[in-house]
Amino acid sequence: MGAVPFELIGKRVWVAGHRGMVGSAIVRRLASEACEVIIAGRDELDLTDQRAVLGWMHNQRPEVVVLAAARVGGILANDSMPVEFLRDNLLIETSVLTGAESVGVEKLLFLGSSCIYPKHAAQPIKEEALLTGPLEPTNEWYAIAKIAGIKLALAYRRQYGCDFISAMPTNLYGPGDNFDLNASHVMPALIRKVHEAKLSGGEVVVWGSGTPRREFLYVDDCADACVHLLRHYSDDSHVNVGSGSDVSIMELTRLVMEVVGYNGPVVTDPSKPDGTPRKLMDNGKLAGLGWTPKTALRDGVAKSYAAFLNGEGRGL
Numbered sequence: 001m002g003a004v005p006f007e008l009i010g011k012r013v014w015v016a017g018h019r020g021m022v023g024s025a026i027v028r029r030l031a032s033e034a035c036e037v038i039i040a041g042r043d044e045l046d047l048t049d050q051r052a053v054l055g056w057m058h059n060q061r062p063e064v065v066v067l068a069a070a071r072v073g074g075i076l077a078n079d080s081m082p083v084e085f086l087r088d089n090l091l092i093e094t095s096v097l098t099g100a101e102s103v104g105v106e107k108l109l110f111l112g113s114s115c116i117y118p119k120h121a122a123q124p125i126k127e128e129a130l131l132t133g134p135l136e137p138t139n140e141w142y143a144i145a146k147i148a149g150i151k152l153a154l155a156y157r158r159q160y161g162c163d164f165i166s167a168m169p170t171n172l173y174g175p176g177d178n179f180d181l182n183a184s185h186v187m188p189a190l191i192r193k194v195h196e197a198k199l200s201g202g203e204v205v206v207w208g209s210g211t212p213r214r215e216f217l218y219v220d221d222c223a224d225a226c227v228h229l230l231r232h233y234s235d236d237s238h239v240n241v242g243s244g245s246d247v248s249i250m251e252l253t254r255l256v257m258e259v260v261g262y263n264g265p266v267v268t269d270p271s272k273p274d275g276t277p278r279k280l281m282d283n284g285k286l287a288g289l290g291w292t293p294k295t296a297l298r299d300g301v302a303k304s305y306a307a308f309l310n311g312e313g314r315g316l
């Protein structure tokens with residue numbers, strides 16, 4: 001274990017991926033930490049370009065790094081763009097972690113995803129379930145890249161003594177989400193679909209069977225957990241970041257319909273994949289570190305719908 005709590009006051013903190021839903025929430029959260037947040041625009045720095053990342057980091061000299069940049073997407077995007085999801089994420093991780101070691105970053109937080117766990121992992125999923133069984137095929141490209149990222153962070157810890165830690169958030173949602181139906185996750189997709197069905201009086205189409213269960217965490221809660229981990233955690237194991245409960249996709253659909261105020265017909269589209277049947281994480285490790293989520297699912301959906309109506313988000 002390194003020195004805890006780690007002090008963020010006065011530190012130069014690079015949030016890589018600051019324009020994404022998670023990165024922007026982390027920037028919002030860091031505003032109350034008296035640190036100096038540094039960012040790099042996409043036109044300024046290509047994170048898949050290792051030389052460019054090294055050069056930029058040597059100039060900027062971040063002391064803390066949060067790696068929230070990744071090629072992300074929902075079940076369909078994952079399944080149809082395996083090269084981007086595997087290659088780009090491997091390149092980003094390699095560039096940023098290598099650069100962080102090279103410039104002597106004091107602390108780095110790597111963000112993964114709950115899809116790193118085996119498809120049929122025992123529920124709720126503990127951190128130790130990693131690499132104990134086959135992955136869900138619809139997201140194995142992304143999962144393998146994220147598992148490699150966890151291992152690279154751990155390798156830097158072991159071999160060079162770097163204080164690199166990893167967090168595995170569950171399915172996240174909130175302001176700034178991607179509403180492009182071909183690339184989005186289920187929450188923004190349902191918000192958009194239910195809203196549009198309300199306007200047209202049409203039916204709401206739910207992909208797959210509606211029976212898979214998912215755990216959802218509001219993105220500002222995730223950002224708060226990330227800051228908590230930066231300050232209070234320094235150890236080998238990655239840490240699950242979840243809400244502690246899950247719902248079926250059909251239950252989620254009904255909840256979104258209540259929030260949006262639409263009670264029309266709902267149909268399923270069995271031609272679309274279900275993915276993992278269930279992925280509820282065990283959050284005991286994070287709770288033991290003194291952090292618990294604050295936003296109830298209904299409140300988070302209401303805030304996300306308000307942000308959607310306000311035009312916040314991509315793919316609109």
Ligand code: GFB
Binds near residue numbers: 183205
């Ligand atoms: O959120 P989602 O795309 O990703 O889908 P995963 C979750 C569930 O919602 C699946 C169903 O069972 C989908 O079939 N679903 C129903 C929908 N309607 C829709 C819809 O309109 N759009 C979408 N997208 N889904 C992702 C991984 O898996 O989880 C990523 O692909 C990442 O790698 C992310 O890890 C957290 O939860 O199945």
